[in-house]
Amino acid sequence: MRLSHLLGPELKQALREDPEQVRALLDEIHPEDLSDLVSELEPEDAAELMSRLPAETAAPIFERMEEHEQEELVSLMPPESVAHIASEMEADDRADLFNLLDEDRGDEIFRRLERVDPEAALEVREIEKWPETSAGHLVTTRYVQVPPEATLGDAITAVRELLEEDDDPIYFIYLVSEGDHLVGAVSIRSLVRYDDRSMPLSKLTIANLMSVPPDVDQEEVARQMSKYDLSEMPVIDATGKMLGIITVDDIIDVLTQEQSEDVQKLGAVEPLDVPYFHTSIVDFVKKRGFWLIVLFFGEFFTQTALRHYDPVFAMLQGATYYVPLLISAGGNSGSQSSTLIIRGLAVGDIKPRDWYRVLGRELLMGILLGGILGVIGFLRVLMLDRDQGVGFALTIGLTLVGIVVTGCTVGSLLPIALKRVGLDPATSSTPFIASLVDVLGIIIFVQSARFVLGTLFGQPGLP
Amino acid sequence: MRLSHLLGPELKQALREDPEQVRALLDEIHPEDLSDLVSELEPEDAAELMSRLPAETAAPIFERMEEHEQEELVSLMPPESVAHIASEMEADDRADLFNLLDEDRGDEIFRRLERVDPEAALEVREIEKWPETSAGHLVTTRYVQVPPEATLGDAITAVRELLEEDDDPIYFIYLVSEGDHLVGAVSIRSLVRYDDRSMPLSKLTIANLMSVPPDVDQEEVARQMSKYDLSEMPVIDATGKMLGIITVDDIIDVLTQEQSEDVQKLGAVEPLDVPYFHTSIVDFVKKRGFWLIVLFFGEFFTQTALRHYDPVFAMLQGATYYVPLLISAGGNSGSQSSTLIIRGLAVGDIKPRDWYRVLGRELLMGILLGGILGVIGFLRVLMLDRDQGVGFALTIGLTLVGIVVTGCTVGSLLPIALKRVGLDPATSSTPFIASLVDVLGIIIFVQSARFVLGTLFGQPGLP
Helix, strand or coil: CCHHHHHHHHHHHHHHHCHHHHHHHHHCCCHHHHHHHHHHCCHHHHHHHHHHCCHHHHHHHHCCCCHHHHHHHHHHCCHHHHHHHHHHCCHHHHHHHHHHCCHHHHHHHHHHHHHHCHHHHHHHHHHHCCCCCEHHHHCECCCEEECCCCEHHHHHHHHHHHHHHCCCCCCEEEEEECCCEEEEEEEHHHHHHCCCCCCEHHHHCCCCCCCECCCCEHHHHHHHHHHCCCCEEEEECCCCEEEEEEEHHHHHHHHHHHHHHHHHHHCCCCCCCCCHHHCCHHHHHHHHHHHHHHHHHHHHHHHHHHHHCHHHHHHCCCHHHHHHHHHHHHHHHHHHHHHHHHHHHHHCCCCHHHHHHHHHHHHHHHHHHHHHHHHHHHHHHHHHCHHHHHHHHHHHHHHHHHHHHHHHHHHHHHHHHHHHCCCCHHHCCHHHHHHHHHHHHHHHHHHHHHHHHHHHCCCCCCC | CCHHHHHHHHHHHHHHHCHHHHHHHHHCCCHHHHHHHHHHCCHHHHHHHHHHCCHHHHHHHHCCCCHHHHHHHHHHCCHHHHHHHHHHCCHHHHHHHHHHCCHHHHHHHHHHHHHHCHHHHHHHHHHHCCCCCEHHHHCECCCEEECCCCEHHHHHHHHHHHHHHCCCCCCEEEEEEHHHEEEEEEEHHHHHHCCCCCCEHHHHCCCCCCCECCCCEHHHHHHHHHHCCCCEEEEECCCCEEEEEEEHHHHHHHHHHHHHHHHHHHCCCCCCCCCHHHCCHHHHHHHHHHHHHHHHHHHHHHHHHHHHCHHHHHHCCCHHHHHHHHHHHHHHHHHHHHHHHHHHHHHCCCCHHHHHHHHHHHHHHHHHHHHHHHHHHHHHHHHHCHHHHHHHHHHHHHHHHHHHHHHHHHHHHHHHHHHHCCCCHHHCCHHHHHHHHHHHHHHHHHHHHHHHHHHHCCCCCCC
16 A cells, blocks of 8 residues: 555645644654655645645755656646745755756746745856856855854854754854955854854854865865865855855765766766666667667677688687687776776876876786686686697687786776866776777787797698 | 975974974864875875874874875884874774774784773774674764753853864764763754753754664665765664764765775776775785686686587588677676666665566566667678578577577676675676676577577578
């Protein structure tokens, strides 16, 4: 039985009879849990509930819902209700909402928002100026601001005013001069620390106040805030104007979202916009099909290469049966190198300028790992495929060394090269590296055979 | 020129002449930046600097350094200095340090710590009880604690006492009864909000105070704290005793670390303990070699399968040249499915009980994606390899459908199966799925040929 069957009718009735009591009840529950509950309702019931709740109660629930849920709800709610809820949402979540809606619906709600809360509408326009994954898009305008000459007492008054609106966390009080110039910040614990209310706040400002411009990428903000353990980061535009702050909870969301994208790219899937079960089959076919087809065309070259070397393979009976084994070793070692480097670049352990150090290490690693596989491969041919002879076993061993060295170097340098030209290193996905190394592997196999069997063993007739 | 050449001698001289002045200077710089600077020094200089600095200045620098840097420094510093620094470190970082040191060295320093600060030593023993990736290992004991009957004024006094020690953030004041039982928490903004110092704190406690037991996994704590936007999470043991709090900055580190491990596992590398450039070649050979060898043995079966079907391939001239192309399509689609499912499981979008829904979607996706590749493959044979005929082209097409369906189902169900039996889904790495599907792909190819060429086209003599 769905929760909606239990909760739906009673809730609707209670909302009609005594909305204040429902509100008091809901205030006891964390908005995050309420948003989970509302998600479980039938969409129509959820839309009715959200429309009937006071906007300041509905907003924290609504802004915690998944984007696809918000989209569905908005389509079922009166635009007036949505505008009221939007006016109570955090500025960044509000901008994300309008970003999500189709133009007609978005315009209709926006016009109403402009009447209900012109300032909130203006903030949306401000935020929309910046790229979707930039610091400007994470800005909230809910923070305590006082003039630079304010006293401790002034700051306490300002904090209380904001807490009248809602009881959300406050970590800093910002000293802002005319023209919205940020001149300092005082932590809220400093207000508790001293008794003298006439003390100038400027005496208490923290050292090393950091800030970011609005156009910096959200990943860079996340890196700085996590490095310096910051709970808030002010955003200042090129003219020195403070646009708002980024809070640490948004940064955690950014880290999780960017990580999902990286993992999906590594698996050769275009990043999903919504969770797995909410992605339509059509979207999946697009997001997976593109890379599958690209990689498939890439793999055509393995057939072309094998056919090209037909005279060689015709001489070496049974050699083609070793091809998948050999080329997969290149793909696997290449996958290892590329994931190590992609992650190292993402967390900042590896810089693109370190490419020659990476190359040195990976060459050495390729020789060692290829050597190990080479010995195993050599022994395997000698023991289980004795008819092929020592020359062939040696060819397999040498091929493995060559292929693993190639896998390690290609797998490590390609992400660095992508980063250098400004592309996302994670695009050099594991399957992509594997495909690239597959074709090279066939060439290395044939060249090794020519060298070992032709040159060393003087086998006649090898083309 | 290395920074140490510029900074080293002057710093050392200044430290000898006027350590207080150096300390005042360093207080201006964020400990995170200082730790970066110290990392740039020659190890011997860094060790001397850390030993000469007052312990309360050195501790925040030291605890921000990488583990391998801490290890090196400790080996160069007098145990007495390390003990003093350890006593000033956060409890969780202190425990991590002892976790890191070899037994002799650790015991020597621990004995000194017991003399310098018996309470800090006891905390290490407390934390060490819990598994390394559990909540208990992230606990800090730096928090404000008052009795349940305390007033607003008592809380302010308690906050001021803690701020005398250091000016680190304080977000909550915890109401703790006898026997260390947590009964409530008040946010620091509530202390600013009200003037009446005689107000009982119990009136201001927040609703929905959450806590975790110490043995819960750190990833679960991170998930809860990010879901509910918490800045702190109290840790309570089975007897109801409060052990300390986990702070949000530790959670961000946990997220980053767990993500690195997931990505490395996806690339078939055993997770690294230290950054790329600090991992020794020997460690790399172990962490990469293990999986490379496992996968290599797995791929032996491709050669075995191909040789097993030798009579079939002998009939189908040129068919073996298509094998890498065909089986790579299975590996690629399997990689896509497995990364999607692994990530979905990690962020909670997919639950193991959803396996039949996943299977349904992936079967459909496999048919669609396999169909697309099948058509491309069919056309490719007809256009570029015309001698092979329509029957062979059809075989390629059908094989691709079968292989992609297999890739999607194996790639999606394996991570779920691993999760079900309590293993990490990320262990079913991309190369692992690819190897598994490679062997299956060869069997599907041969069966398709038998069906299309033998049964449908009645080609004689196909074994």
